[in-house]
Amino acid sequence: xxxxxxxxxxYSCKAYKKACGKGWEVGFTFAGHQVFVGNFIHxxxxxxxxxxxxxxxxxxxxxxxxxxxxxxxxxxxxMANYIYKCYYSYLDRExxxxxxxxxxxxxxxxxxxxxxxxxxxxxVHYYLKAA
Numbered sequence: 001x002x003x004x005x006x007x008x009x010x011y012s013c014k015a016y017k018k019a020c021g022k023g024w025e026v027g028f029t030f031a032g033h034q035v036f037v038g039n040f041i042h043x044x045x046x047x048x049x050x051x052x053x054x055x056x057x058x059x060x061x062x063x064x065x066x067x068x069x070x071x072x073x074x075x076x077x078x079m080a081n082y083i084y085k086c087y088y089s090y091l092d093r094e095x096x097x098x099x100x101x102x103x104x105x106x107x108x109x110x111x112x113x114x115x116x117x118x119x120x121x122x123x124v125h126y127y128l129k130a131a
Contacts, residue, residue, distance in 0.1 A: 004054060009066030011075075015057060017050045026050050028057065028083060033076045036083045049090055056086045 001018040011031040018025055020039065024046035028036040036053075040046035060082050067075070 002050070006057060006061070008061055009068075011066075011072070013057070015050075015054055017046060026053060028053065030076050030079055031072050033072070035076050035080045036087070038087055045094060049087070052086065052090060053083065056083060
């Protein structure tokens with residue numbers, strides 16, 4: 001488990017990354033309240049988000065000073081919305097990479113399938129159906 005501690009005014013915060021089942025969990029707590037949790041299958045993506053999340057938390061702290069009379073629950077919600085916005089923009093970039101890769105793979109496989117089919121006269125049709 002990897003942890004990093006922050007101080008935000010009088011509040012203490014903790015960012016963590018830990019193995020969870022066959023994947024990884026990256027999270028953030030603010031004054032003992034869970035603000036963010038993200039799950040990843042691949043270590044490379046978890047590590048990339050871990051670094052990005054820590055940079056974004058520091059940017060948040062510099063950009064938004066502690067509001068002295070703001071309730072802790074509101075501050076947690078504000079920080080959660082900020083982190084989740086960054087998280088989903090990161091995931092959009094990652095998913096578009098997968099989309100391109102799988103689209104290219106399907107096109108390649110379809111071309112190969114058509115070559116297999118073209119070379120055989122006796123095509124037998126089998127259909128997928130529920131068992």
